[in-house]
Amino acid sequence: MSAVNDHVDATAVVEPAEVLKRQRSSFVADGPPDLALRRNRIDRLVALVVDNADAFVDALVDDFGSKSRLGTVSTEIVGAIAQIEHTRSHLRRWMRDTTLLRVARVAGLRAEVQPTPLGVVGIIGPWNFPLHLVILPCAAAFAAGNRVMIKMSEVTPATADLLRRLAPRYFDATELAVVTGGADVAAAFAALPFDHLFFTGSSDVGKLVQRAAAQNLVPVTLELGGKNPVVVAPDADIDRAARRIALGRMVNGGQVCICPDQVFVPEDRAEQFVAAAKATLARAFPSIVADPEYPAVVNRANYERILDLIEDARRRGAFIDSVVPPGEHLPDPVARKIAPTIVRGVDDAMAIAREEIFGPVLVVRPYTRLADVIDHVNAGPAPLVTYWFGSDGSDFRDYLRRTRSGGVARNEFGLQMLPSGAPFGGVGNSGMGAYHGKAGFDTFSHRRTVVGSDLPFMLTTSSAVQPFGRGARTIVDVTMRVARWRLRRRLGDNWLLGEGDSR
Numbered sequence: 001m002s003a004v005n006d007h008v009d010a011t012a013v014v015e016p017a018e019v020l021k022r023q024r025s026s027f028v029a030d031g032p033p034d035l036a037l038r039r040n041r042i043d044r045l046v047a048l049v050v051d052n053a054d055a056f057v058d059a060l061v062d063d064f065g066s067k068s069r070l071g072t073v074s075t076e077i078v079g080a081i082a083q084i085e086h087t088r089s090h091l092r093r094w095m096r097d098t099t100l101l102r103v104a105r106v107a108g109l110r111a112e113v114q115p116t117p118l119g120v121v122g123i124i125g126p127w128n129f130p131l132h133l134v135i136l137p138c139a140a141a142f143a144a145g146n147r148v149m150i151k152m153s154e155v156t157p158a159t160a161d162l163l164r165r166l167a168p169r170y171f172d173a174t175e176l177a178v179v180t181g182g183a184d185v186a187a188a189f190a191a192l193p194f195d196h197l198f199f200t201g202s203s204d205v206g207k208l209v210q211r212a213a214a215q216n217l218v219p220v221t222l223e224l225g226g227k228n229p230v231v232v233a234p235d236a237d238i239d240r241a242a243r244r245i246a247l248g249r250m251v252n253g254g255q256v257c258i259c260p261d262q263v264f265v266p267e268d269r270a271e272q273f274v275a276a277a278k279a280t281l282a283r284a285f286p287s288i289v290a291d292p293e294y295p296a297v298v299n300r301a302n303y304e305r306i307l308d309l310i311e312d313a314r315r316r317g318a319f320i321d322s323v324v325p326p327g328e329h330l331p332d333p334v335a336r337k338i339a340p341t342i343v344r345g346v347d348d349a350m351a352i353a354r355e356e357i358f359g360p361v362l363v364v365r366p367y368t369r370l371a372d373v374i375d376h377v378n379a380g381p382a383p384l385v386t387y388w389f390g391s392d393g394s395d396f397r398d399y400l401r402r403t404r405s406g407g408v409a410r411n412e413f414g415l416q417m418l419p420s421g422a423p424f425g426g427v428g429n430s431g432m433g434a435y436h437g438k439a440g441f442d443t444f445s446h447r448r449t450v451v452g453s454d455l456p457f458m459l460t461t462s463s464a465v466q467p468f469g470r471g472a473r474t475i476v477d478v479t480m481r482v483a484r485w486r487l488r489r490r491l492g493d494n495w496l497l498g499e500g501d502s503r
Helices: 015-028 033-052 053-064 069-094 104-106 132-143 159-169 183-190 203-214 238-248 265-285 300-315 370-379 396-400 437-445 468-489
Strands: 099-100 109-117 120-126 147-149 176-179 196-200 220-223 230-233 262-266 319-322 343-344 361-367 383-391 407-410 445-453
Touching: 015 053, 015 120, 015 147, 015 176, 015 183, 033 053, 033 069, 033 132, 033 159, 033 343, 053 159, 069 132, 104 109, 120 132, 132 147, 132 196, 132 300, 132 370, 132 437, 147 183, 159 176, 159 396, 183 203, 203 220, 203 230, 230 238, 230 370, 238 361, 238 383, 262 265, 265 343, 265 361, 300 319, 300 343, 300 361, 300 370, 383 396, 437 445
Parallel strands: 120 147, 120 196, 147 176, 196 220, 230 262, 230 383, 262 361, 343 361, 383 407
Antiparallel strands: 099 109, 109 445, 319 343
16 A cells, blocks of 8 residues: 555445445455555555654644644644554564463464454544544554544534545545544444444543444444542642642643542641642633633533533632732633632532533542541442542552542643553443553453364364363363362362451
């Protein structure tokens, strides 16, 4: 396949179901791609993005209305390159078969596990990072030897349309096809009989995607979100923690699945934390209304949803502290800009205590005992990430041991995503499955076991079907005797509950 081709964009004239059919037929006809072709597809994917970086930034800024160009290049493009290069450089080793029963090979018994492509992978992208969060899973799917169909988010139409128009210059539609359209197209896409479906988005939509995929028994990877908790430990540097947490909340205007959502601060230092956070935000954003790089909320529906969360909290008694630059009037419904906002005095009756905010709003909760924080975190759905600000001491290790989350970062926003080889994914309500590094290769691969025998006698059948010989009976008897002896040694004679120590 040449580096660039001029094929017509099949998705412009062909229904997604037909594109899937063509991709699967091509996959079956060509067989699993070798290392060179997989790397070539990955390289063409990176070229698609890098060659057209300025156009993608223009489209993303247009979709949001106000967004940092440098921040966009950094998060949408630069942030993906290291991950993809890691995958490319390790691909030869990941593709190798794993040999089992090495000693038995001498006698004529061979066993191996082969990582094989699944076939055609469907990817449904989100709107908050509409390029980055389809390119990364696409690269992993290519690495595993698959064909890929991408459904772009309709919330960011300029970016979606640009990728749809550019893809045919770099890929034949049987390799990569980009689908655009509204919620009806997304629903139909999720219901297609892919070999794997990858979705990034909200938990509510993730449930719908999983339900649609289940009709065809399509395995899914769900990258969702949640109310990511931040614990400021008693030994933390409060000013430094406040500065880092406040700025972490403001990445992409808070429209990031790994953003800090609610911060637990020692009660006697809560005022100091809030003062330091407000000072940080005031310095970082001296102007908002006229600043073309201050991130706007992506659309009117999400803008109003965030304001509704703030207003509901205010109405129920919370204290709302918006960091509005002098002389400016915010929120601004035309520009869809909301000032950085700190909410205190939150209780569980407020919607903001339960719903993922996904905006420039940070909830601060004072605490007196770390045990209460752990209980609070465990009472809700497992988050995508939890943050800890403080030393790596016994309190931190106890928090790790007693809570669940997709990932953990200490003393800095997003640090859990720094190692290129680290798996990224949620747990429970924050997602299922993982990607990044080898985890992505494994997600889009099937590990097929292949065992062959050149022995002059049967190994398995002789003990499973008549006529049973004396040897088969002896093997069964000896195996059961040994199993009972081992269990008595490990558990004792009275191991059932109520008859002894069951531990």
